[in-house]
Amino acid sequence: MKFHILTLFPEMVDACLETSILGRAAKAGCISFHSVNIRDYTLDKHKKVDDYTYGGGAGMLMQAQPVYDAWRAVQEEASQKETVEGVEAESALREETVECAARESVKALPVKRLRTVYVTPQGRTFTQEIAQELAGEEELIFLCGHYEGIDERVLEETVTDYISIGDYVLTGGELPAMVMIDAVARLVPGVLHNDESAETESFSGGLLEYPQYSRPPVWHDKEVPPVLLSGNHQKIDQWRLEQSIKRTKERRPDLYEAYMQAHPEGLNPKKKK
Numbered sequence: 001m002k003f004h005i006l007t008l009f010p011e012m013v014d015a016c017l018e019t020s021i022l023g024r025a026a027k028a029g030c031i032s033f034h035s036v037n038i039r040d041y042t043l044d045k046h047k048k049v050d051d052y053t054y055g056g057g058a059g060m061l062m063q064a065q066p067v068y069d070a071w072r073a074v075q076e077e078a079s080q081k082e083t084v085e086g087v088e089a090e091s092a093l094r095e096e097t098v099e100c101a102a103r104e105s106v107k108a109l110p111v112k113r114l115r116t117v118y119v120t121p122q123g124r125t126f127t128q129e130i131a132q133e134l135a136g137e138e139e140l141i142f143l144c145g146h147y148e149g150i151d152e153r154v155l156e157e158t159v160t161d162y163i164s165i166g167d168y169v170l171t172g173g174e175l176p177a178m179v180m181i182d183a184v185a186r187l188v189p190g191v192l193h194n195d196e197s198a199e200t201e202s203f204s205g206g207l208l209e210y211p212q213y214s215r216p217p218v219w220h221d222k223e224v225p226p227v228l229l230s231g232n233h234q235k236i237d238q239w240r241l242e243q244s245i246k247r248t249k250e251r252r253p254d255l256y257e258a259y260m261q262a263h264p265e266g267l268n269p270k271k272k273k
Contacts, residue, residue, distance in 0.1 A: 001030075004114070008146055008172075017035075028190065038066050049062055062146060065154075115134070116141040119142060120149070135184050143173070145173045206262065208255070217229065
C-alpha cells in the first residue's frame with residue numbers, strides 16, 4: 001500500500017514515518033510513503049503558496065494552484081503506473097492467444113482516481129472502522145492544510161474524504177495525517193509481526209481492550225490474575241471478554257451501550273437464547 005502526503009513540511013512527515021514499526025514495514029516493502037512538498041509546485045518565484053482571503057479575516061489561505069498541481073502530479077504518476085500494468089496485462093493476453101474481446105477489455109480499463117483525504121476538523125471523526133475502510137485501498141493521498149486552510153475550489157476538485165481526528169484545532173494537518181496513516185498502515189498484511197494483535201486490540205470488536213500483564217508474576221505486591229496463569233484458554237478468553245466489557249462500561253459508556261445493543265447476550269456471544 002502506498003501513502004502520498006501533500007504537505008508544506010515533508011521533513012516532518014518523513015522523520016515520523018521512517019522510524020519504528022512503519023519504517024521497518026516500508027523497508028520490507030509492505031507499505032511505502034511518498035511525501036510531496038506543495039511548495040515545489042507553486043508558480044510564484046518566491047515559492048509563496050498562500051495569500052489573503054477574499055472578504056477579509058485573520059490569517060492566510062493556501063492557494064488553489066500549487067495544491068492542485070501537486071495533487072495532479074501524484075494522480076498522473078498513479079495513472080501512468082496503471083497504464084503500464086494494463087499494457088503488461090494486454091501483452092500477457094496476447095502471448096496466451098486469448099480472444100480479441102478480452103484483449104480489448106484490457107485496453108478499456110479506466111484510470112482509477114486516487115482516494116484523497118483532506119485532514120480537517122470539519123470532517124467526519126476518524127474511527128477504527130474508517131481505518132479498516134481506507135486500508136482496502138492500494139494508494140491513498142493525504143492533503144495537509146496550514147494557516148486558515150485551503151482554497152475551497154481546489155478541495156472541490158480533488159478531495160474525496162473530509163476526516164478529523166477530533167474536535168480541536170492544530171497548527172497543521174501533518175500530525176493528524178500521520179495518526180491516520182499509522183492506524184491504516186498497521187492493518188496492512190505484514191506490517192505487524194503478529195497480525196492477530198490488530199484483531200484483538202481496542203475497538204476491533206466494539207470494545208476496549210482487556211488488561212494485559214507480563215513478567216514478573218508479582219510486582220509492587222500486585223499479582224497477575226490467576227486465570228492468566230492457568231493455561232485454560234477457554235477461561236482466559238472468557239475472562240478477557242468480561243474485562244473488556246467492564247472496562248468499556250467504565251471508560252466509554254457510549255461504546256458499551258452500542259455493544260450491548262448489538263450483543264444482548266452479553267458475556268455469552270456464541271450462546272443463542
